[in-house]
Amino acid sequence: MNHERGARMFAYALLAPAVLYVAAIVAWPLVQEVQLSFTNAGLAKTYSYVGFDNYTKIFRSGFGEIIWRTFTWTFFSVSFKMIIGTCGALMLNVALPGRAIFRTLTLLPWIVPMAIGIFMWGWMYNGQFGMISGLLQNFGITSGPVAFLAHGDTGYWATVMTDVWIGTPMVTFYFLAAIQSIPRDLYEAAWVDGAGRAYRFRRITLPMMVPAILTMSIISLISTFNSFDIIWILTHGGPNGETTTMVIDTYKVAIGSYKYGEGAARSVMVGLCLGVFCLFYFRLVNRLSSAEQL
Template sequence: MPKTLKRDLFPYLLLLPAIVITLVIVAWPLVETIRLSFTDASLKPTENYIGFANYEKIFSRRFPEVIARTFYWMALSVALKMLVGTFGAVLLNSAVPGRTLARILVIPPWVIPIAIGVFIWGWMYNGQFGMISGLLQRFEIIGGPLEFLAYRETAFLATIITDVWIGTPMVTIFVLAAMQAVPGDLYEAAWVDGAGRGYRFRRITLPLILPAIATMSLLSAIWTFNSFDIIWILTEGGPRGGTTTMIIDTYKTAISRFKYGEGAARAVMIVCILTAFSGAYFYLISRFAKKGA
């Protein structure tokens, strides 16, 4: 083989193991899921091709309501995580006593296994012996025990609070790293010119960390959209479907009801929605960046 050809092929040979692993772990399951979505696969030993029947079932039932609830759940959770996480990053980036200890203490919600953290929150939401209901009764805000996970509205809010508690440390660390990368000379020049703290944050910090915030927002949105553990451990999608998101509905259809074909169709819908959402998000961010430039 000529030396030039060897030199050209060498980088691709180095990438070959990663490409093979990606195809086996990602591409093949995705293709298999798409194939299953066009069949009536279940516990039966045989499966038949049924075309778009599974997709027609999706839109003929309550799935549009599940889609809307999923986006609502994701939007509230991501907005709170970004708001609280950014505010926490600003505080941790300030020259205050005990800053190092505060940075260490912000980690546990993210480090603790999700299942353990959610079980603790489930205990706190309990109306009979949970801490939250007990405190509300002690301060006479409520007149008796309140089962947060027994009602649709409070259960929905409870899952959001738990998700924000788990996801905020990651946002805080990510935004804090972006803040620490801002050159200190800019702050010194602005301080010499008499700029206040708020002005420096609006004109220096925020524009420079905006790409990091945009990236973290997208990643957090995808993670939240696909979140399963929190809702399943707390409510299993109840009460009366009040916390059933697309992931929970897909799991119930494919695993609990053994309707693999319908579950695969729902999974394909999730992939399409997330792909479209990511594309629209990047498009809007690029438009915003061009206007800002």
């Protein structure tokens, strides 16, 4: 009994630094954030508790539309990353001369500092000097300059495409590593049996990539949902709020309007939305894993 108790105490001692770190860095600021969301804190040194007033203001200000826009923006961005990343990984896995060069070029969007890359895309979207607008005019697709970031629909898709450009390299190389970990014996056996490329992809590659796809999709979704730099640098959430997501709206209220209590309430809503989604996501993953075992 003494030996068992000593082993347990030793285990607790090993866990204590990690527990203290999580409590100080994650748990305590989170508790403070929740407490702040029930106050009317601002630039004034003193503030008072206002109950759920900040949360009622959220839904009175059209926050539901912002939530919907955030989920659709995230859905399209992550979907494009998964599709393009899968295609890119398959092409980079082919044994061709100069494959290392193509892999290096694929890394460029990831290597370039994010702010510089976003500013570059901002110039490309410019209606007067941008390359994209110039090409459209040269090929006769448009009769005049197109200011992509000045209109709601084009600005929305411009931010999506920029996020896809930045996030696709990570997805591509993650999927490439997953493909290269698949045993070659499976492909050789299928090839001997006369299976074509499409059949081998559908029956071997794709099923073996499912764990990597599930992992990368949740990582990409969380980072995309919380994306701030891309939208803020390109459009500041405009025009007319057409590219304002939950994170952008939280920043505008908390930092732009100095309404820290309302901003904290919005950030709590961001955390709740992500938490609920992750809960359903992991339940779905557990069901899929159980079905595979059966």
